[in-house]
Structure formats: C-alpha cells, structure tokens
Amino acid sequence: MKITDITLGMLRVPLSTPFKTALRTVESVDDIIVSIHTDSGHVGHGEAAPTAVITGDTHGAIVAAISTVIAPRLIGREVADLNALTHLVQTALARNTSAKAAVEIALYDLFAQLHGAPLYRILGGGNPVLSTDITISVNDVDTMVADALSAVRRGYESLKIKIGTDPAKDLERVREIHAAVDGRASLRLDANQGWTPKQAVRAIRQLEDAGIHAELLEQPVKAHDLAGMKFVTDRVHTPVMADESVFGPVELIELIRMRAADIVNIKLMKSGGLSNAIKLADIAGLHGMDCAIGCMIETGISVAAAAHLAVAKADIITKVDLDGPSLCAWTPVEGGVTFDGPRISIADAPGLGIRAIRGLVALQD
Numbered sequence: 145m146k147i148t149d150i151t152l153g154m155l156r157v158p159l160s161t162p163f164k165t166a167l168r169t170v171e172s173v174d175d176i177i178v179s180i181h182t183d184s185g186h187v188g189h190g191e192a193a194p195t196a197v198i199t200g201d202t203h204g205a206i207v208a209a210i211s212t213v214i215a216p217r218l219i220g221r222e223v224a225d226l227n228a229l230t231h232l233v234q235t236a237l238a239r240n241t242s243a244k245a246a247v248e249i250a251l252y253d254l255f256a257q258l259h260g261a262p263l264y265r266i267l268g269g270g271n272p273v274l275s276t277d278i279t280i281s282v283n284d285v286d287t288m289v290a291d292a293l294s295a296v297r298r299g300y301e302s303l304k305i306k307i308g309t310d311p312a313k314d315l316e317r318v319r320e321i322h323a324a325v326d327g328r329a330s331l332r333l334d335a336n337q338g339w340t341p342k343q344a345v346r347a348i349r350q351l352e353d354a355g356i357h358a359e360l361l362e363q364p365v366k367a368h369d370l371a372g373m374k375f376v377t378d379r380v381h382t383p384v385m386a387d388e389s390v391f392g393p394v395e396l397i398e399l400i401r402m403r404a405a406d407i408v409n410i411k412l413m414k415s416g417g418l419s420n421a422i423k424l425a426d427i428a429g430l431h432g433m434d435c436a437i438g439c440m441i442e443t444g445i446s447v448a449a450a451a452h453l454a455v456a457k458a459d460i461i462t463k464v465d466l467d468g469p470s471l472c473a474w475t476p477v478e479g480g481v482t483f484d485g486p487r488i489s490i491a492d493a494p495g496l497g498i499r500a501i502r503g504l505v506a507l508q509d
C-alpha cells in the first residue's frame with residue numbers, strides 16, 4: 145500500500161450552543177480534513193483543529209505545513225513503514241502539532257486498514273466502549289446550572305465545568321451547580337489558565353472546606369507556569385490536572401520531575417498525533433500518573449482516533465473528555481465511532497471505520 149496523494153478539505157459544523165472557556169468563544173467546528181490516498185484505493189482520514197489560543201495553529205498554517213512541508217515527504221512511501229512515516233512527520237518541522245496530528249491520524253487509519261483491524265486492536269486491544277464527560281461552558285450562573293441539569297438528565301455522570309473568569313464568580317458557579325446536581329455527577333473544573341496560583345489555592349480550599357470535592361482541577365494557571373502548577377498541587381487535596389502545560393513527552397517529563405500536577409490531559413492536537421500520545425501515556429503509566437484524554441473543538445474523525453487510543457490504553461487513560469462530536473449540531477462522519485450522549489462505541493471495522501464525511505469542501509492545491 146503506497147501513498148499516492150494527500151488532499152485537504154474544510155469541514156464546518158455549527159455547534160448546538162456556543163462553546164465558551166476562559167480563553168475563547170467558538171460557535172462552530174472549522175477544521176482541516178486530511179485524506180491520504182493509496183495505490184490500493186484505500187483512503188485514510190485525519191483532522192486538524194486550528195486552536196490558535198492553545199496550540200498557535202491557524203487554518204493557513206495547518207494547510208501550509210501539510211501541503212508544502214509534510215506531504216512531499218510522504219508521497220511514494222509504504223504505509224507498512226508506519227514508524228518511519230511518523231518519524232518523517234514529527235521531524236518535518238517544529239511545533240505545528242495540529243497539522244502533524246491530522247497526518248498521523250490518517251496514517252494510523254491506513255495502517256490499521258492494511259492489517260484489516262480496527263485501530264484500537266492494532267494499538268493493543270481492549271473493550272471498545274467508553275464513557276465521556278460533557279463540557280458546561282462558562283456563562284452566568286443560572287445558564288450553567290440549567291446546562292448541568294440538562295446534561296445529568298441526558299445521562300452524563302461527569303461534568304466538565306468551565307471556570308477561570310473571576311474567582312468569586314467561579315466559586316458561585318461551582319457551588320450552585322454542586323447543589324443542583326446533588327451528587328448525580330462528578331464535577332471536573334477547568335479554569336483554562338484563568339487564575340493565579342494564589343487565587344487557585346484560595347478558591348479550591350474554600351470549596352473543600354465547604355465539603356465540595358471536585359474530581360479534579362484542570363489547568364488553573366498559565367501554561368508556562370509549572371512552578372505555579374506545583375504551588376497549587378502542593379496545597380490542595382483536589383487532584384490537579386495539566387492540560388495546556390503539557391504538549392509532548394518533554395513537557396511531561398519535566399512536570400513529573402517537578403511533581404507539578406497529579407494528572408495529565410493528553411490531546412492529539414497538542415501531542416502532534418498518536419505516536420507521541422502513546423509515549424505520553426506510557427511515560428505517565430511508568431510513573432503511576434493517571435491520564436485523561438481530551439479534545440479541542442473537533443468532530444468524530446480526530447476524536448475517533450483519540451477514542452481508539454483511550455480503549456487501547458484504558459489501564460492508564462482513566463478519564464475521558466471526548467465530547468467534541470456531541471457538541472456539534474449534526475454528525476458529519478458516517479461509520480466508525482458512535483457518540484451517543486456519554487456513550488462512545490467503536491464499530492468492528494478496519495482502521496477508524498469512516499465510510500463518508502458529509503459537508504466536506506475540497507481545498508485546491
């Protein structure tokens with residue numbers, strides 16, 4: 145199976161409601177779709193989410209990185225040489241993790257198709273069913289309480305509460321949601337870098353003193369501030385999870401060395417795809433650190449790949465935040481992974497199992 149062509153498309157899918165964090169508000173998925181074609185007629189699919197405020201990746205940069213730098217290295221190469229191909233992707237250029245992720249996802253899709261098995265089996269097997277949390281966007285308190293109750297009614301047992309705009313307001317948000325949910329779902333708090341270390345310690349201690357024990361606190365302080373992450377981790381009982389602070393293995397090793405967090409959130413758009421995500425899970429596992437798997441505003445193409453990885457690494461990846469497809473107003477992906485409320489199930493089809501992508505607009509070379 146030889147790579148003959150790599151084409152790009154744009155996929156725009158409105159979200160059911162605006163997605164709001166301390167970093168940004170977004171109303172639609174607007175992702176670049178990579179299709180890798182082969183001489184055998186097989187096609188592998190990948191997806192890149194341009195999350196400029198987190199990865200620095202924009203549409204233009206993703207398209208340029210793939211079409212002018214990464215793709216020329218891959219044309220004519222054998223899909224069977226997967227590790228050599230991912231090495232070519234990772235060394236093609238610095239950073240650009242979303243572009244690398246999209247290409248790697250398509251390569252792993254093809255590699256699993258070549259072997260006639262779903263990707264999770266190629267990655268080591270497992271039980272192809274997961275349960276994800278759902279994001280409650282940061283809004284006024286009443287809206288967040290209503291959104292949390294609606295999520296509980298739809299069967300979600302874990303809510304990812306976005307905070308980080310203002311500590312006093314954030315405390316009110318969490319207290320009110322905690323009271324309304326009344327133990328029917330666990331609460332994961334994500335400040336998306338919005339607090340200072342001292343604000344984070346003060347806020348979380350107030351919650352703990354009031355008997356509100358969140359499942360975790362995600363990225364309370366600035367991404368680069370590992371000392372700040374450690375300051376918080378050392379002073380609260382609530383487990384602290386690094387998200388924007390860790391992209392790849394180098395950052396994770398430093399985080400572990402400093403004992404700056406308890407959990408790490410792996411995202412393909414940060415790690416540059418599956419090869420580094422596997423390394424992240426293995427490094428964390430080796431050090432007895434729990435992992436979560438997360439996503440940006442993505443559809444069921446790249447999130448499918450993350451789900452396959454989560455299934456194969458279920459012993460290490462114990463928390464799942466793969467709600468991107470569930471936030472979309474409609475489902476562009478046919479086949480593969482089904483996202484039905486909190487339940488994610490993987491079909492027994494080769495690769496990612498994607499049969500068609502609706503609404504894909506081809507980008508000219």
Ligand SMILES: C[C@H](N)C(=O)N[C@H](CCC(=O)O)C(=O)O
Pocket residue numbers: 165167168195278279304334336387438439440441465466467468
């Ligand atoms: C969508 C997912 N549940 C999530 O919350 N991801 C965010 C970043 C998403 C974005 O801004 O595109 C996170 O974990 O910080």
Ligand SMILES: [Mg+2]
Pocket residue numbers: 334336362363387388409
């Ligand atoms: Mg986060």
